[in-house]
Amino acid sequence: MSRTRPVVGVLALQGDVREHAAMLERAGARALPVRRPRELSEVDGIVLPGGESTTMSRLLDSFELLEPLRERIADGLPAFGSCAGMILLAKQALDGRPDQHQLDALDIVVRRNAFGRQVDSFEGDLEFTGVDGGPVHAVFIRAPWVEKTGDGVEVLARIPDSGEAGAAADRIVAVRQAAVLATAFHPELTGDERVHRMFVRLVEDAP
Numbered sequence: 314m315s316r317t318r319p320v321v322g323v324l325a326l327q328g329d330v331r332e333h334a335a336m337l338e339r340a341g342a343r344a345l346p347v348r349r350p351r352e353l354s355e356v357d358g359i360v361l362p363g364g365e366s367t368t369m370s371r372l373l374d375s376f377e378l379l380e381p382l383r384e385r386i387a388d389g390l391p392a393f394g395s396c397a398g399m400i401l402l403a404k405q406a407l408d409g410r411p412d413q414h415q416l417d418a419l420d421i422v423v424r425r426n427a428f429g430r431q432v433d434s435f436e437g438d439l440e441f442t443g444v445d446g447g448p449v450h451a452v453f454i455r456a457p458w459v460e461k462t463g464d465g466v467e468v469l470a471r472i473p474d475s476g477e478a479g480a481a482a483d484r485i486v487a488v489r490q491a492a493v494l495a496t497a498f499h500p501e502l503t504g505d506e507r508v509h510r511m512f513v514r515l516v517e518d519a520p
């Protein structure tokens with residue numbers, strides 16, 4: 314049966330699930346909260362929301378979703394993670410807890426809470442490769458940055474080197490590897506659905 318709108322799951326264990334669901338609907342998808350392994354088989358893509366990655370990692374375990382999710386993404390299920398979601402998708406997280414699980418879906422090393430305590434949260438405009446219509450306004454909340462990328466990882470956005478950025482200048486904050494997309498910031502919070510549209514296109518284009 315051909316479907317007009319792709320069904321995109323939002324991992325609904327913790328974090329800003331409703332905000333992602335609303336943006337996915339605006340971006341032309343049907344959003345479905347995912348809490349159980351069988352719900353994973355109903356989706357054409359999955360969003361891992363912002364929140365707290367150690368909590369989400371623990372809940373993935375107790376809801377028996379960790380391995381099914383890892384397998385589905387390894388099999389090509391398109392995925393998009395924001396902030397805590399980026400951390401979970403990464404191959405490795407620095408400053409994570411030793412018992413924190415990684416989905417190993419992106420060949421990147423991230424540093425949790427990388428911007429430091431003094432700058433817990435901040436906002437700024439970023440050039441975002443693949444997003445037309447001007448810069449993306451990015452909201453960072455205890456955000457990670459990407460310290461290392463492997464072959465096959467495309468860098469989509471960096472912190473501008475504005476002169477005030479200090480150690481954050483040029484840090485990588487958005488990446489894509491095949492159909493896996495991740496941002497260190499929260500496109501679900503700004504009312505601009507262009508990044509979600511980009512993800513919905515990846516879902517539509519997936520084999």
Ligand SMILES: NC(=O)CC[C@H](N)C(=O)O
Pocket residue numbers: 362363364365366367395396397398400425426454455456457
């Ligand atoms: N806004 C967020 O998603 C914060 C992420 C959080 N600092 C973590 O390590 O999981």
